[in-house]
Amino acid sequence: MNKLDNRITRLFNKKDQRILSIFCTAGFPGLNDLKTVLESLEKNGVDMVEIGIPFSDPVADGETIQESNKVALDNGMTLELLFEQLADIRKTVSIPLLLMGYLNPVMQYGVERFCKKAASVGIDGFIIPDLPIVEYAESYKSIMDVHQLSNILLVSPQTSEERIRFIDEQTDGFIYMVSSNSITGKSSGVSDQQVAYFERMKALSLGNPGIIGFGISDRTTFDTACASASGAIIGSAFIRAIKNSENLEQDIQQFIETIIPKN
Amino acid sequence: MKYQVDERGYYGNFGGAFIPEMLYHNVEELRYNYLKIIEDPDFKKEFNQLLKDYVGRPSPLYKAPRLSDRYQTNVYLKREDLNHTGAHKVNNTLGQILVAKRLGKNKIIAETGAGQHGVATATVCALMGMECIVYMGAIDIERQKPNVERMKLLGAKVVPAMSGSQTLKDATNEAMRHWIGNPTDTHYIIGSVVGPHPYPDMVARFQAVISKEMRFQLQEQTGSELPDHIIACVGGGSNAMGAFYHYLDEESVNLIGAEAAGLGIHSGESAATTVLGKSGVLHGSKTMLMQTPDGQVIEPYSISAGLDYPGIGPVHAHLCETKRATFYPITDEEAMKAGMLLCKLEGIIPAIESAHALAVLDKIKFKASDVVVINLSGRGDKDLATYIKYNKKNLQ
Ligand SMILES: Cc1ncc(COP(=O)(O)O)c(C=O)c1O
Numbered sequence: 191m192n193k194l195d196n197r198i199t200r201l202f203n204k205k206d207q208r209i210l211s212i213f214c215t216a217g218f219p220g221l222n223d224l225k226t227v228l229e230s231l232e233k234n235g236v237d238m239v240e241i242g243i244p245f246s247d248p249v250a251d252g253e254t255i256q257e258s259n260k261v262a263l264d265n266g267m268t269l270e271l272l273f274e275q276l277a278d279i280r281k282t283v284s285i286p287l288l289l290m291g292y293l294n295p296v297m298q299y300g301v302e303r304f305c306k307k308a309a310s311v312g313i314d315g316f317i318i319p320d321l322p323i324v325e326y327a328e329s330y331k332s333i334m335d336v337h338q339l340s341n342i343l344l345v346s347p348q349t350s351e352e353r354i355r356f357i358d359e360q361t362d363g364f365i366y367m368v369s370s371n372s373i374t375g376k377s378s379g380v381s382d383q384q385v386a387y388f389e390r391m392k393a394l395s396l397g398n399p400g401i402i403g404f405g406i407s408d409r410t411t412f413d414t415a416c417a418s419a420s421g422a423i424i425g426s427a428f429i430r431a432i433k434n435s436e437n438l439e440q441d442i443q444q445f446i447e448t449i450i451p452k453n
Numbered sequence: 454m455k456y457q458v459d460e461r462g463y464y465g466n467f468g469g470a471f472i473p474e475m476l477y478h479n480v481e482e483l484r485y486n487y488l489k490i491i492e493d494p495d496f497k498k499e500f501n502q503l504l505k506d507y508v509g510r511p512s513p514l515y516k517a518p519r520l521s522d523r524y525q526t527n528v529y530l531k532r533e534d535l536n537h538t539g540a541h542k543v544n545n546t547l548g549q550i551l552v553a554k555r556l557g558k559n560k561i562i563a564e565t566g567a568g569q570h571g572v573a574t575a576t577v578c579a580l581m582g583m584e585c586i587v588y589m590g591a592i593d594i595e596r597q598k599p600n601v602e603r604m605k606l607l608g609a610k611v612v613p614a615m616s617g618s619q620t621l622k623d624a625t626n627e628a629m630r631h632w633i634g635n636p637t638d639t640h641y642i643i644g645s646v647v648g649p650h651p652y653p654d655m656v657a658r659f660q661a662v663i664s665k666e667m668r669f670q671l672q673e674q675t676g677s678e679l680p681d682h683i684i685a686c687v688g689g690g691s692n693a694m695g696a697f698y699h700y701l702d703e704e705s706v707n708l709i710g711a712e713a714a715g716l717g718i719h720s721g722e723s724a725a726t727t728v729l730g731k732s733g734v735l736h737g738s739k740t741m742l743m744q745t746p747d748g749q750v751i752e753p754y755s756i757s758a759g760l761d762y763p764g765i766g767p768v769h770a771h772l773c774e775t776k777r778a779t780f781y782p783i784t785d786e787e788a789m790k791a792g793m794l795l796c797k798l799e800g801i802i803p804a805i806e807s808a809h810a811l812a813v814l815d816k817i818k819f820k821a822s823d824v825v826v827i828n829l830s831g832r833g834d835k836d837l838a839t840y841i842k843y844n845k846k847n848l849q
Contacts, residue, residue, distance in 0.1 A: 246749040247622065247735060249629045250473045256616050268747045293471060294734045295748030319473035320734065324461075348478035348636050357474075368475055372634045 196314040196338045197286035198363040201237060202399050202420070209421025210235070210412070210450055211401060212428050213290065215242040215258040216275070217267025219432055224275050227432070228283045230439045234446040236285065240317060240423065241276075243269060243291030250319045252375030254426040258433075269299050273307050280312035288342065290317040305333045315340030315363050323360055331360075342366050347387045351394065358396040365398045367391055367419060369405045375426030380405070380414045388418030412449050424449065456701040456768070456777060462650025465774060467741075467767035470649035471734045475633045479641070480737075482556065484651045490555050491548070491658060503547055504662060507580070508537045512663075514670035514826070519798040526819035529680070529826045530801070531667060533692065540804065540831030541660060541692040542573035546642055548659030550577040553640035560584045560639040564628040566593055566621035566688075567758035568600025569804075569831060570644030575609035585609040588627040590620035593758060600835060618752040621762055625736050645689025646766030649737030653766050660695025667826060668699055675824055682707040682819065685828035686809040687780065688759045690766040692830035697778065707779070709817075710769060711809040713755030714782035724753035725782040726765045727773045735763070741770040756785035756839065757805035759831075787812040789843045792833065804831030805839060 201209070214227050224241070231239055244262035248255060272289075279287070289308060296304050296318060308316070316339060321330065326341055334341050340363030345354050348371060358365060369384055384405075391400055402415040403423035415422035431445040432438060462468050462484075472480055490496055504510040513532045521528045533541040546563075553561060561583050565571030571587040578585035587604055591613040594601055604611050617623040625643075632641045646653040646660075668678040683700060685693035687710040700706040715723040723729060726741050733742035735750055743751040743763040755761045765773075772778035783791075792808030795801050803811065807830045819825055833840065 246617065247626055249626050249736075250475065250633065252630075253616070260617070263749060270747070292734075294742070294744065294750070297734060298731075298744065298746065298748035320471045320737075322469070322471060325469065325471070344474040346475045346478070349474060350478075353477075371475060371636050373475075373630045 194335070194338050194340055194362045196340060197284070198238070198288070198314045198340050201286050202364060205237065206399055206420050208416045209237045209401060211238040211240060211421060211423040212236050213240040213242060213423055213425030214428060215244055215255065215262050216272045217244055217262030217265045218258040218429070219261065219435060221265040221267060222275065223438060224272070225279065226438050227442065228279060228287070230442040231446070232283050232285050234443050235450055236446060237421065238286045238288070240288045240290040241272070243272060243289055243295055245292040245295060248292060250373055252373045252426060254375040254429050258429045269295050273311055276311040276313070286314045287312065288315045288317055289313055293318050293320045301330060302333055305337045305339060309337035309339060313339065315342055317342045317366060319344060323357065327360065344368050345391070347371055347384070354391070354394060354396070358398055361398055363398065364420065365396065365400045366423070367400045367402045369402050369415070372404060374404050380411050385414065385418065388415070392418055409449050456772065458650065458654040458768070464768045464771035466732070467739050467770040468650055468653065469739050470737060471739065472649045472737045473633070476629065479632060479636050480649050486556060487552060487651050487655050490552050491655070496551060496555065500548055500551055504544070508543055508547065509535065510662065511666040511670070512536055514667060514674065516674065517799050520795065520814075523798060524814050524819065525821055526823045526825055528814070529671075529674075529824065530829045531663060531696065531826055532829055533663065534801070534803065534807070534829050534832035538573045538576050539834060540569045540573065541663065541695060542570045542644060543576065544662055544695065545644070545656050545659045545691060546570070546573040546577045549640070549642045549655070550581050550583065552655070553583070553642070554581060556640060558638055558640040560586070560635065561642055562586045562588065562628050562631050562639055563642045563644060564588050564621065564624040565644065566590070566624070566761055567835065568593070568597040568604065569759060569835065571609070571611070572600055572603050572607070574642050574644075575604040575607035578609060579607045586631065587611050588614050588624040588631070590614045590618070590624045592619040593621065593624070597758060597835070620752065621758070622735070622750065629736070645691040646694045646768055647689040647736055647738065647740075647764065653738065653768055656691050657694045657698060657768065660691050661698035663692070663695035663828065664697060664699035667696070671824070671826070679703055679706055680824040680826045682709060682823060682825045683828070684709040684711060684810045684813045684825065686711045686760060686806045686830060687765055687769060688762050688806060689764070690769040692828050694766065694768060696826070696828040701777070708772065708777060709813055710778055710780040711783050711813050712780050713757060713760035713788075713809060714784045715754040715756070717784055718782050722754040723782070724755040724761055724763070726763065727780040728782055730764070732770070738767045740764050740767040741773065756788065757809065759804070759806040760809065781813050781816050783809040783812040787815065791815070792840070801829070802833035802840070803829055804833050805836045807831055
């Protein structure tokens with residue numbers, strides 16, 4: 191039973207398989223590309239987007255996303271500017287949008303102000319990997335709830351069943367299943383061990399759907415992920431696809447078609 | 454007890470464990486076990502024996518006569534520079550590798566800036582026959598060649614951190630990334646009182662041997678366990694925490710930290726975190742952090758690579774906020790002068806980090822009866838090139 195009503199919970203009530211979610215870094219490749227990126231992703235059938243807030247020290251990310259963070263910061267990206275760029279986004283984009291980033295920029299912006307601003311531009315939830323659950327429960331949850339914002343939590347293959355169930359209770363939207371013990375952009379292909387972990391998660395029959403992220407890069411890995419979960423998130427592979435793009439709309443269309451071919 | 458970590462891993466408003474879920478298992482395993490391990494009699498016996506026979510402890514507490522004369526007070530030097538490997542760092546690496554062994558780990562990773570912590574880690578890995586990988590910023594590898602060679606001689610693999618600004622904070626990021634990818638067989642030996650709980654507390658407990666010895670040495674030499682002032686340099690803050698630890702609740706003892714002000718606090722080239730920093734989250738804890746208004750971490754600068762870090766340990770942020778400790782910014786120039794003075798007056802070449810603590814003697818007018826202990830955290834062998842360059846410049 192969803193406690194929150196936002197585009198994320200509504201999406202999963204309508205569709206519970208083959209959800210394709212894309213991660214992009216705000217301010218990358220060009221400072222003002224975000225709007226084009228989001229519109230093209232929706233147009234090509236992507237179900238949901240995680241917008242990365244660039245940070246100087248992205249500890250959970252591999253080289254590709256680190257590099258995109260650096261490019262975005264060098265371009266002049268800030269949280270303030272990100273909200274400006276998103277001001278009118280709901281006029282043209284209707285799929286769920288999440289902000290994904292590290293805690294420090296959010297703290298400096300001010301948690302309350304951040305939530306209010308995010309909700310006002312039409313953001314549906316957050317993924318903040320270094321925000322621990324205890325801190326979330328103590329000082330963030332009540333503010334996010336007021337604004338109908340989902341706080342998406344991660345689980346990894348090391349997470350115990352007891353903790354997975356606790357995380358399932360704390361989150362509302364979906365659970366971000368980190369595919370292996372690794373940072374983003376590392377693995378190629380999905381191992382038997384990983385499939386066993388996905389299946390173990392499935393067998394828990396959690397309240398929230400699971401979406402698999404980290405190491406999903408192409409049609410094969412996407413299909414494998416979708417066989418055991420409600421969908422998957424592609425990050426580094428997408429960043430690579432648009433890195434040197436001269437025609438974003440065309441390159442995005444081509445990339446998405448390799449993952450979910452048009453019939 | 455008000456300066457000790459609480460059960461949530463906090464020192465007042467600072468601390469905690471701000472880590473991604475992929476590190477939760479590693480850190481929780483450590484948190485759950487560390488006190489049980491280090492309070493176990495077998496552990497204590499092995500640790501203390503090695504501190505004595507391998508590190509060469511207790512390190513002397515030396516009354517520096519000519520320095521005392523010069524400043525018209527009583528200056529005592531706690532000689533951590535005489536430890537094996539040349540600094541206080543080995544107190545911590547030895548403690549942590551014994552913890553790692555008891556957790557069943559057989560691989561060690563570490564970050565290093567100047568290379569002192571890297572050398573101290575490589576050393577204990579050789580001692581225990583464990584595999585050792587040290588992450589070091591590509592720029593630091595260039596400027597600290599001798600320590601890179603020492604680590605290699607000791608059997609460690611030195612991996613350049615190519616990301617970000619390619620210095621200490623990036624080496625720390627890389628070590629954390631490595632740990633995420635290797636959660637079962639690897640222990641991460643953090644080099645200072647930084648990182649997620651329980652690291653700041655664990656490292657403080659291993660460095661606490663410094664002030665434990667100071668108490669009985671002062672009793673012997675001055676007739677009182679309590680000095681009037683203790684001065685130590687603060688990078689992350691491990692040598693300072695070691696020197697303060699057994700005096701935290703002795704409010705009559707003045708605790709003083711020396712921070713690197715680089716070319717000057719407002720020069721844009723500084724590492725004086727308590728002056729320039731604001732509360733923020735980096736490397737797993739909430740602490741004082743040098744950052745832009747947008748929350749991006751600022752790359753610090755200091756002549757001494759060991760103080761070249763944009764944060765301080767959460768315990769120091771707490772000591773600063775509660776005013777239990779006072780922090781003085783010391784410029785490159787002031788530190789170099791103080792370092793040279795110690796060479797001339799006492800025949801001791803200090804690490805440039807430690808020279809920052811010595812420079813506080815010029816900042817405070819101490820009473821003739823005061824007992825002032827300076828924690829001489831390391832020796833200056835690694836800094837010869839910097840001393841030579843400084844002298845050449847000043848002769849011109
Ligand atoms: C000799 C010496 N002193 C001090 C430091 C700073 O570290 P901390 O503040 O943790 O003692 C270092 C770090 O490399 C060092 O080598």
